[in-house]
Amino acid sequence: MVELKHLTGLRDLSRKDIEDILNIALHLEEVCSGKKVFNLLENKVLTTLFYEPSTRTRLSFETAMHRLGGKVISVADAKTTSSAWKGENIPDTIRTIDNYTDAIAIRHSESGAAEMAASYSRVPILNAGDGTNEHPTQGLLDLLTIKKERGTIDGLKIVLVGDLKHTRSTNSLTLGLSNFNVELTLVSPPGFETSQWILDILKKRNIPYTRTDDLRGSVKNADVVYVCRIQKERLADPHEYDKIKGTYVLNRSLLEGASRIITVMHHLPRVGELDEDVDDYPGAAYFRQPFNGVMVRAALLAILLNRVPESF
Amino acid sequence: MVELKHLTGLRDLSRKDIEDILNIALHLEEVCSGKKVFNLLENKVLTTLFYEPSTRTRLSFETAMHRLGGKVISVADAKTTSSAWKGENIPDTIRTIDNYTDAIAIRHSESGAAEMAASYSRVPILNAGDGTNEHPTQGLLDLLTIKKERGTIDGLKIVLVGDLKHTRSTNSLTLGLSNFNVELTLVSPPGFETSQWILDILKKRNIPYTRTDDLRGSVKNADVVYVCRIQKERLADPHEYDKIKGTYVLNRSLLEGASRIITVMHHLPRVGELDEDVDDYPGAAYFRQPFNGVMVRAALLAILLNRVPESF
Amino acid sequence: MVELKHLTGLRDLSRKDIEDILNIALHLEEVCSGKKVFNLLENKVLTTLFYEPSTRTRLSFETAMHRLGGKVISVADAKTTSSAWKGENIPDTIRTIDNYTDAIAIRHSESGAAEMAASYSRVPILNAGDGTNEHPTQGLLDLLTIKKERGTIDGLKIVLVGDLKHTRSTNSLTLGLSNFNVELTLVSPPGFETSQWILDILKKRNIPYTRTDDLRGSVKNADVVYVCRIQKERLADPHEYDKIKGTYVLNRSLLEGASRIITVMHHLPRVGELDEDVDDYPGAAYFRQPFNGVMVRAALLAILLNRVPESF
Numbered sequence: 035m036v037e038l039k040h041l042t043g044l045r046d047l048s049r050k051d052i053e054d055i056l057n058i059a060l061h062l063e064e065v066c067s068g069k070k071v072f073n074l075l076e077n078k079v080l081t082t083l084f085y086e087p088s089t090r091t092r093l094s095f096e097t098a099m100h101r102l103g104g105k106v107i108s109v110a111d112a113k114t115t116s117s118a119w120k121g122e123n124i125p126d127t128i129r130t131i132d133n134y135t136d137a138i139a140i141r142h143s144e145s146g147a148a149e150m151a152a153s154y155s156r157v158p159i160l161n162a163g164d165g166t167n168e169h170p171t172q173g174l175l176d177l178l179t180i181k182k183e184r185g186t187i188d189g190l191k192i193v194l195v196g197d198l199k200h201t202r203s204t205n206s207l208t209l210g211l212s213n214f215n216v217e218l219t220l221v222s223p224p225g226f227e228t229s230q231w232i233l234d235i236l237k238k239r240n241i242p243y244t245r246t247d248d249l250r251g252s253v254k255n256a257d258v259v260y261v262c263r264i265q266k267e268r269l270a271d272p273h274e275y276d277k278i279k280g281t282y283v284l285n286r287s288l289l290e291g292a293s294r295i296i297t298v299m300h301h302l303p304r305v306g307e308l309d310e311d312v313d314d315y316p317g318a319a320y321f322r323q324p325f326n327g328v329m330v331r332a333a334l335l336a337i338l339l340n341r342v343p344e345s346f
Numbered sequence: 347m348v349e350l351k352h353l354t355g356l357r358d359l360s361r362k363d364i365e366d367i368l369n370i371a372l373h374l375e376e377v378c379s380g381k382k383v384f385n386l387l388e389n390k391v392l393t394t395l396f397y398e399p400s401t402r403t404r405l406s407f408e409t410a411m412h413r414l415g416g417k418v419i420s421v422a423d424a425k426t427t428s429s430a431w432k433g434e435n436i437p438d439t440i441r442t443i444d445n446y447t448d449a450i451a452i453r454h455s456e457s458g459a460a461e462m463a464a465s466y467s468r469v470p471i472l473n474a475g476d477g478t479n480e481h482p483t484q485g486l487l488d489l490l491t492i493k494k495e496r497g498t499i500d501g502l503k504i505v506l507v508g509d510l511k512h513t514r515s516t517n518s519l520t521l522g523l524s525n526f527n528v529e530l531t532l533v534s535p536p537g538f539e540t541s542q543w544i545l546d547i548l549k550k551r552n553i554p555y556t557r558t559d560d561l562r563g564s565v566k567n568a569d570v571v572y573v574c575r576i577q578k579e580r581l582a583d584p585h586e587y588d589k590i591k592g593t594y595v596l597n598r599s600l601l602e603g604a605s606r607i608i609t610v611m612h613h614l615p616r617v618g619e620l621d622e623d624v625d626d627y628p629g630a631a632y633f634r635q636p637f638n639g640v641m642v643r644a645a646l647l648a649i650l651l652n653r654v655p656e657s658f
Numbered sequence: 659m660v661e662l663k664h665l666t667g668l669r670d671l672s673r674k675d676i677e678d679i680l681n682i683a684l685h686l687e688e689v690c691s692g693k694k695v696f697n698l699l700e701n702k703v704l705t706t707l708f709y710e711p712s713t714r715t716r717l718s719f720e721t722a723m724h725r726l727g728g729k730v731i732s733v734a735d736a737k738t739t740s741s742a743w744k745g746e747n748i749p750d751t752i753r754t755i756d757n758y759t760d761a762i763a764i765r766h767s768e769s770g771a772a773e774m775a776a777s778y779s780r781v782p783i784l785n786a787g788d789g790t791n792e793h794p795t796q797g798l799l800d801l802l803t804i805k806k807e808r809g810t811i812d813g814l815k816i817v818l819v820g821d822l823k824h825t826r827s828t829n830s831l832t833l834g835l836s837n838f839n840v841e842l843t844l845v846s847p848p849g850f851e852t853s854q855w856i857l858d859i860l861k862k863r864n865i866p867y868t869r870t871d872d873l874r875g876s877v878k879n880a881d882v883v884y885v886c887r888i889q890k891e892r893l894a895d896p897h898e899y900d901k902i903k904g905t906y907v908l909n910r911s912l913l914e915g916a917s918r919i920i921t922v923m924h925h926l927p928r929v930g931e932l933d934e935d936v937d938d939y940p941g942a943a944y945f946r947q948p949f950n951g952v953m954v955r956a957a958l959l960a961i962l963l964n965r966v967p968e969s970f
Contacts, residue, residue, distance in 0.1 A: 133718075
């Protein structure tokens with residue numbers, strides 16, 4: 035069974051690790067929806083420490099903890115309501131907060147922040163997104179979504195569309211997928227391509243990938259299309275955003291050019307790059323996707339707090 | 347017994363619906379004060395999603411949930427700390443959050459926001475105030491306050507004073523009262539009168555009402571005086587506020603002109619329109635009023651989550 | 659056994675009161691770390707009402723409550739997300755919130771705010787810091803830290819270094835220490851000295867103290883050195899900060915001038931006045947200190963809510 039001290043990224047997780055996590059998550063499905071009561075983490079306290087705005091990641095972590103009978107303390111806006119405002123750095127903050135809690139989920143605008151937190155923390159750190167680096171719990175919930183929607187991950191043709199340079203979610207998803215037998219198509223505007231370090235790992239792990247600007251052609255042959263938002267807040271020059279937005283928009287007509295039902299995913303929020311006419315397309319999975327985040331985060335909390343039942 | 351899928355306003359509730367809600371609230375009084383333990387909503391998760399600042403409504407919802415043994419996840423400042431900041435609209439936010447929770451209490455600056463949320467949500471929506479439209483849980487707690495303070499709602503002379511145009515609380519209260527045999531007196535500065543659609547409903551339901559600018563005369567004959575704040579944040583022109591503030595101030599001397607004890611209510615916060623010399627007036631109910639909010643919200647959560655005990 | 663209605667400061671607590679609080683805290687040590695389950699405050703609701711930013715005080719109160727099985731409602735940023743924004747004053751806010759909760763921990767930028775809250779509240783008030791006046795739970799956790807690190811408080815030589823004028827934590831610590839047989843050395847830049855009212859109490863209670871600017875000499879003979887941050891946010895003139903910062907910096911070389919191991923404390927966050935080379939000094943207690951805050955706050959909640967077990 036997978037053993038983890040922290041979860042800072044998917045870079046170093048094995049296929050077996052990922053399969054274990056998804057398996058534990060599936061065991062917790064009815065607990066996460068509230069249908070079944072299972073107070074696995076009773077009296078445990080999770081801290082959500084968010085230096086960047088978030089709805090879904092923070093709430094989803096907190097619900098996962100509550101569904102397992104645990105407690106939550108939260109800093110939803112660490113930049114203005116915490117001691118960061120007084121000039122405190124991450125190591126000092128972590129060495130304080132680990133006195134209060136059994137695990138810390140941290141989001142930060144700097145790449146490497148979660149790794150740094152882990153190196154100072156006496157309790158497990160869960161990376162809830164660090165700069166343009168990784169967002170591993172999102173990557174895992176995306177893998178779970180693919181598994182639930184398609185029955186398998188192996189053998190699929192997966193298209194990633196959008197700002198693949200700044201989107202930490204697709205970094206983690208790509209790293210996760212690199213443990214499976216998939217074919218990747220990477221569609222992004224010039225200057226927004228997947229980072230070289232990610233491509234290097236794909237090569238090393240013999241994952242076939244294509245880079246193209248032909249969205250229509252890519253969609254036609256896909257099993258899964260994953261759309262991502264231009265990460266406006268990461269761009270130094272706002273004009274860059276205006277040039278690029280609207281370049282690739284997934285809509286119903288593109289999807290209906292394909293002969294089969296395609297699974298459509300998005301990390302959300304969307305801002306124009308995924309047309310609302312897709313919402314009632316049979317393969318649209320993006321409003322089911324967030325629930326898988328509760329399952330995956332519940333599984334990770336159980337793993338990191340050493341409470342996975344033997345029966346799982 | 348009342349059955350509700352959502353609570354977006356009091357406009358469409360019947361007298362029987364309201365009486366059921368107040369009755370259930372009264373059953374939960376000792377639970378809401380913490381005197382009695384009754385974990386009716388164990389393992390249920392409520393989300394408080396607030397796009398506008400709030401102390402009493404949010405905290406009161408959260409305490410109601412806690413007193414019933416439930417859990418809470420919260421976005422206290424959705425405008426800046428959530429994905430709204432990234433440009434997400436209400437339908438997308440709701441279709442995400444309903445994956446995490448069993449009910450959502452939403453406050454928003456746009457009239458109709460709760461109705462829109464309800465039309466997209468897979469879980470019950472509770473309107474915690476939408477623009478200048480309705481604030482139904484406030485309206486219900488005001489009805490409960492009148493019932494507790496006076497023993498009855500029927501037969502009372504009720505005066506509403508202040509900014510009746512922009513105050514959603516008095517909209518909901520007036521709609522609620524329109525199911526009972528009451529006489530209403532509406533006192534407001536010119537330009538701040540009760541909206542026509544509310545008056546139309548009063549007419550349709552044969553509720554006698556008077557509009558006047560004579561506060562002293564109105565108070566003299568009242569059973570209940572409900573004072574409301576000028577909703578400064580709803581005014582386009584700040585000078586409009588300066589012209590109007592201080593126009594109608596309820597104070598001890600006005601109250602002592604009456605021959606009986608008048609019940610004095612205010613939705614709070616107050617900013618000058620209710621003098622502090624009223625605080626120890628025997629009929630001053632406005633610091634007891636907030637507790638009735640816990641009772642009413644606990645009742646609504648029990649109703650919307652289908653957990654009202656048969657014995658109630 | 660100590661009995662308290664509110665905790666607004668350490669000014670009026672006796673030695674016996676303080677010893678009782680520390681003793682109860684020590685009984686709760688394993689509960690506060692999560693090793694032992696003890697739902698002493700089940701179904702109780704604590705409100706954390708913070709008008710100034712905080713990480714450690716708020717989270718530590720909330721964890722204390724959770725470890726004892728209680729519930730929490732929170733206003734982390736009362737200045738912008740609550741009714742204060744609409745112009746509500748403390749008495750009105752308190753007379754509202756006390757309807758929702760069993761106790762209120764309040765932080766405010768005005769000295770005397772907690773005392774004012776206590777005079778209006780129907781539930782216990784815990785001062786979580788009021789202006790430049792007191793921060794009694796910090797003072798108590800500092801006393802507990804000294805007791806745990808040194809085995810005793812009596813007989814110690816204690817040096818306080820830094821902005822002793824604006825630091826409410828050292829006010830409370832000094833008041834607490836004034837009940838024990840200690841020798842105090844107060845080291846601060848000119849204009850940042852301990853307030854006269856504190857010195858008056860030291861004199862009245864016959865506590866010997868020295869004021870000096872010789873940090874090196876003071877450290878040499880100390881048992882405990884308590885470093886505090888210049889409270890930049892309390893200074894009217896920002897240039898004053900630049901003149902003073904860096905004046906007194908505690909570092910490893912100063913500590914190694916002493917013949918014994920000194921206990922080093924800091925209320926945190928630090929901003930330069932305590933060098934990182936002290937972090938692995940054997941006497942560095944400042945990253946253990948925050949846990950003592952959970953213990954002390956748990957003890958205070960048990961006391962104020964009348965739930966201290968007879969066996970303690």
